[in-house]
Amino acid sequence: MTEKTDASTGKVTVTCQFCLTLNRVDLNRTEQRPKCGECGKPILLDRPVKVTEDDFQQVIGGADVPVMVDFYADWCGPCKVMAPVLDEFAHAHRGEVLVVKLDTDHSPRTAEQYGIRGIPTLIVFKGGKEAARRTGVVAREELENLLAGD
Numbered sequence: 001m002t003e004k005t006d007a008s009t010g011k012v013t014v015t016c017q018f019c020l021t022l023n024r025v026d027l028n029r030t031e032q033r034p035k036c037g038e039c040g041k042p043i044l045l046d047r048p049v050k051v052t053e054d055d056f057q058q059v060i061g062g063a064d065v066p067v068m069v070d071f072y073a074d075w076c077g078p079c080k081v082m083a084p085v086l087d088e089f090a091h092a093h094r095g096e097v098l099v100v101k102l103d104t105d106h107s108p109r110t111a112e113q114y115g116i117r118g119i120p121t122l123i124v125f126k127g128g129k130e131a132a133r134r135t136g137v138v139a140r141e142e143l144e145n146l147l148a149g150d
């Protein structure tokens, strides 16, 4: 996957949660309620978007904005604590950050590739490369530091 840098845009590649087709979406135009090019259903970007090991590289590499990934699992209590915090963060930063979540039970290859030892683990990717990570429950303010790459 080649990285296209269309300057002046905030385009991201995300998977439609309904039909699993990859879509290019301009985050500067999310008020216009982007729809999936395949099935026409809305693409919601003010909440974490699910990714899997099948589309992970395309989503991470296809974003003009930072991507925050929540590595989680359904059985993980601390992950449930993080979920509403990430929802709020995604909503507050819509248009600036793409927040996605990856179920480590369903996508073990990606979790292993990034050396995920505990969950929740949050990793911020910039330009497709890891910029910062935290493991464990993280406070809302700390997410801002993580986004800044500290």
Ligand SMILES: [Zn+2]
Residues within 6 Å of the ligand: 016, 017, 018, 019, 020, 021, 036, 037, 038, 039, 040, 041
């Ligand atoms: Zn679709």
